[in-house]
Amino acid sequence: MNNDLMEKLKILADGAKYDVSCSSSGSSRANNGGIGNAASCGICHSWTSDGRCVSLLKILMTNRCIYDCAYCVNRSSNDTQRVALTPQEVAELTIGFYRRNYIEGLFLSTGVVRSPDYTMELLIEAVRTLRSEYRFNGYIHMKLVPGADPLLVQEAGLLADRISVNLELPTRESLALLAPDKSRDAVVGPMRQVSSLIVTNRAERKQSRKVPRFAPAGQSTQLIVGATPDTDRQIVTLSEQLYQRLDLKRVYYSAFIPVMSDSRLPALPFSPLRREHRLYQADWLLRYYGFSAHELLDETTPNLDSELDPKTGWALRHLELFPVEVNRANYEELLRVPGIGVRSAQRIIRARRQGHLGIDELIRLGVVMKRAQYFVTARGRYAGDIRLESGLLRGRLVEPSQKKVVRQMSLPFETQGADETASAVTGEL
Amino acid sequence: MGSSCCYDGTLGGLLTLLARLPAAADLPDSIATQPPVQQGLFSNTVTVETDPELAEQYWQKLHHRLGSAGLTPVRSAFLADHPQKDLLICRYLLLGMQEGRRVSNMLAHPQVSPLLKLAQQVNREAHRYLGFVRFREVTGGFYYAALAPDHRVLLLIAPHFAARFRDQQWVIHDCRHGEGIVFDRHRQQWLLLPMETSAEPEFTPQEEQFQQLWQSYFATLAIEERKNLKLQQSKVPLKVRPWLTEFGR
Numbered sequence: 001m002n003n004d005l006m007e008k009l010k011i012l013a014d015g016a017k018y019d020v021s022c023s024s025s026g027s028s029r030a031n032n033g034g035i036g037n038a039a040s041c042g043i044c045h046s047w048t049s050d051g052r053c054v055s056l057l058k059i060l061m062t063n064r065c066i067y068d069c070a071y072c073v074n075r076s077s078n079d080t081q082r083v084a085l086t087p088q089e090v091a092e093l094t095i096g097f098y099r100r101n102y103i104e105g106l107f108l109s110t111g112v113v114r115s116p117d118y119t120m121e122l123l124i125e126a127v128r129t130l131r132s133e134y135r136f137n138g139y140i141h142m143k144l145v146p147g148a149d150p151l152l153v154q155e156a157g158l159l160a161d162r163i164s165v166n167l168e169l170p171t172r173e174s175l176a177l178l179a180p181d182k183s184r185d186a187v188v189g190p191m192r193q194v195s196s197l198i199v200t201n202r203a204e205r206k207q208s209r210k211v212p213r214f215a216p217a218g219q220s221t222q223l224i225v226g227a228t229p230d231t232d233r234q235i236v237t238l239s240e241q242l243y244q245r246l247d248l249k250r251v252y253y254s255a256f257i258p259v260m261s262d263s264r265l266p267a268l269p270f271s272p273l274r275r276e277h278r279l280y281q282a283d284w285l286l287r288y289y290g291f292s293a294h295e296l297l298d299e300t301t302p303n304l305d306s307e308l309d310p311k312t313g314w315a316l317r318h319l320e321l322f323p324v325e326v327n328r329a330n331y332e333e334l335l336r337v338p339g340i341g342v343r344s345a346q347r348i349i350r351a352r353r354q355g356h357l358g359i360d361e362l363i364r365l366g367v368v369m370k371r372a373q374y375f376v377t378a379r380g381r382y383a384g385d386i387r388l389e390s391g392l393l394r395g396r397l398v399e400p401s402q403k404k405v406v407r408q409m410s411l412p413f414e415t416q417g418a419d420e421t422a423s424a425v426t427g428e429l
Numbered sequence: 430m431g432s433s434c435c436y437d438g439t440l441g442g443l444l445t446l447l448a449r450l451p452a453a454a455d456l457p458d459s460i461a462t463q464p465p466v467q468q469g470l471f472s473n474t475v476t477v478e479t480d481p482e483l484a485e486q487y488w489q490k491l492h493h494r495l496g497s498a499g500l501t502p503v504r505s506a507f508l509a510d511h512p513q514k515d516l517l518i519c520r521y522l523l524l525g526m527q528e529g530r531r532v533s534n535m536l537a538h539p540q541v542s543p544l545l546k547l548a549q550q551v552n553r554e555a556h557r558y559l560g561f562v563r564f565r566e567v568t569g570g571f572y573y574a575a576l577a578p579d580h581r582v583l584l585l586i587a588p589h590f591a592a593r594f595r596d597q598q599w600v601i602h603d604c605r606h607g608e609g610i611v612f613d614r615h616r617q618q619w620l621l622l623p624m625e626t627s628a629e630p631e632f633t634p635q636e637e638q639f640q641q642l643w644q645s646y647f648a649t650l651a652i653e654e655r656k657n658l659k660l661q662q663s664k665v666p667l668k669v670r671p672w673l674t675e676f677g678r
C-alpha cells in the first residue's frame with residue numbers, strides 16, 4: 001500500500017487542512033462491542049506548529065473538483081496533482097490511526113467529482129464501511145456536498161455525528177463573486193433541511209428511543225473572513241441568525257490565507273488573524289454570555305475593535321452599569337464584567353453563599369483582576385485605582401497592539417463541557 | 430519546632446494518621462511518605478503504621494460528614510505528585526469535619542482553594558493524557574503505550590480507554606511512577622500494577638508504516654503562514670514530546 005498511500009494522504013490532508021472545524025465534542029456514542037466511542041467532552045490529541053488542535057483525521061476523499069471557487073486550492077483551474085482515496089482506504093487509515101489513539105475520529109470532506117450526488121454517495125460509502133464493517137463507533141464529521149439529493153443528506157446524518165455545509169462567504173454578493181458555481185440556495189438549502197431533520201429526530205426520539213439518532217452532534221459551518229469586504233457586523237449578525245434560526249452548534253471563522261492569486265481576490269498585505277480572534281470572542285459572547293449581535297456592533301461601530309476584546313469594548317460603552325457589587329450581582333450581570341468568565345462567575349455564585357467575598361477571595365476564585373478591578377466592588381470596596389471613565393480605562397485595558405500578530409487563540413476546540421470551555425478558548429473575557 | 434510525620438503513602442495510611450490525631454490543632458507541620466533522610470537533632474518524626482480498619486471507619490465518617498461531592502477533589506489530589514499534597518488534603522478534610530457538606534462550596538477558603546487547585550491540576554493533566562497516550566502495536570498482539578506524567582493519572586484515565594478500546598489488548602505504562610494498567614479484553618477488566626520494562630518491546634511491521642503515515646500527515650497539517658511555536662509549546666510541552674509519535678525523530 002505504502003508509498004502510494006503516503007503520497008495520497010499528504011495531498012488530501014493538505015487540501016482539507018484549511019477547514020478549521022476540529023471540535024469532536026457534543027456527541028456521545030457508546031461502544032457496543034466494536035471499537036471506539038464518541039466522548040462528549042472533546043479531546044485534543046496533538047497540536048500543530050501553528051498551534052491548532054489535532055483531534056480528527058481530516059482528509060478529502062479526492063481533490064478533484066469540477067468547480068472553480070476562487071479561494072480554494074482544489075479549484076478546477078488550479079494546476080495541481082489530483083488523487084483520490086477509495087472508501088476502503090479511508091476506513092483503513094481511520095482505524096489504524098484510531099487504534100493508536102492518534103485521533104478522536106474522522107473528518108471527511110471532498111472536492112466534487114462528476115456530480116454532487118455521485119460525490120455524496122462516495123462519502124457515504126466510506127463512512128458506512130467504517131460503521132458497519134469495522135464496527136467503528138468513534139466520532140465522524142461529514143461534509144455535505146451542496147446540491148446533493150435530500151435523501152442522501154438524510155442518509156449521511158444517520159451515519160455521522162456531525163454534518164456540515166460551509167457557508168464560506170457571509171453575503172450573497174461575495175458568494176457570487178468568489179464561488180460562482182455555488183448558489184446561496186444550494187448551500188443554505190441543505191442547512192435548512194438538516195436543521196429541520198434534527199428537530200424532527202429529536203421529537204421522534206422523545207417518543208421512542210429506538211429511533212436512530214440523526215447527527216447527534218448537530219451541524220456546523222465555516223465562514224471565510226477577509227477575502228471579501230463584508231463587515232464584522234454582517235458576519236456576527238449572520239452567526240446569530242444561524243444559531244437562533246437554524247440551531248447550529250458552531251460557526252467557525254477562518255482568516256483568509258491567499259492560497260493562490262486570483263484577480264477576484266483583494267490583495268492583502270497580511271492575513272487577518274487578529275480579526276478572526278475577535279470574531280471568535282464575539283461568537284463566545286453570543287453563545288455563552290447572553291449577548292446579542294446588536295449590542296456588540298451597530299451602524300456606528302460596524303467592526304470589532306482590534307485593540308480591545310469585545311466584552312471590554314461593550315463595557316466601556318456602558319459604564320453606567322458599573323461597578324457591580326460581586327456579592328449581589330446576578331449571574332448574568334457577573335458574566336458581563338470584563339475579567340470574569342463563565343467559570344469564575346459560577347464560582348462566585350457558589351462561594352458567596354458561604355460568606356461575603358472580598359478582593360482577596362476574588363483573586364483566589366480565579367477572577368482576572370487586571371481587568372475586573374475597574375468594574376467591580378467587593379463588600380462595597382472599589383478595587384480599581386482610577387476613576388470609572390472611558391478614556392482613562394481604555395488606556396489601561398488595550399492590549400499592546402503590536403505584540404507580533406496576536407496572542408493567537410487556540411482554535412475552537414471544545415473541551416471539558418461548557419464550563420471549562422469558555423475560558424479555555426476565550427482566555428477569560 | 431517543626432513536627433513531622435511519615436506514612437506508607439497509601440490512602441489508608443493517611444486516613445489512619447488523621448483518625449489518630451487528638452485534635453485538629455495537632456496536625457504536624459509536614460507529612461511525608463518516607464522518613465526524611467536527614468533528621469534534625471531535635472526533630473520528632475512520627476511514623477504512622479497503617480491500620481486498615483481504623484482507616485475504613487474514618488472514611489465512612491468522612492463520607493457521612495462531607496458527602497461524596499466533598500470527597501471527589503480528595504481522590505484526585507491524592508494522586509498528585511506534590512510534596513504538600515498530604516498536608517493540603519488533611520487541612521481540607523479537617524475543615525470538612527467541622528463544616529460538613531458546605532466545605533466543597535467554600536471555594537475561596539484558604540484551606541479549600543489550594544486543595545481544589547491541586548485536584549484541578551491532576552484532573553487537567555489526566556484529561557490531556559486522554560489525547561497524549563500513543564499506542565504501538567507489539568508483536569504478540571497487544572498495544573503498548575508509555576508515558577511519564579507529572580501526576581499519577583492512570584487511575585483517572587483507565588475507564589476511558591477501557592470503554593474505547595474494548596476489543597484490543599492494551600497496556601499503558603507510567604514510566605515515571607513505575608506503574609501500569611493492563612487491560613484484558615476477554616474479561617473486560619483492567620488492573621493497576623507495579624511495572625518496569627527492561628527492554629524495548631518488538632513492534633509489528635504495520636506499526637512502522639502507521640507511524641510514518643501519521644508523521645507525514647501531522648507534518649502536512651501545519652499552515653506555514655500561521656506558525657506559532659509558542660502556542661504549540663504551551664499545548665504540547667517539551668517534556669511530553671518524547672512519548673508522542675508525531676514528534677519522534
Ligand code: SF4
Pocket residue numbers: 065066067068069072073074075076110111112
Ligand atoms: S467546490 Fe469545494 S473543493 Fe471544489 S473548488 Fe469549490 S470549495 Fe474547492
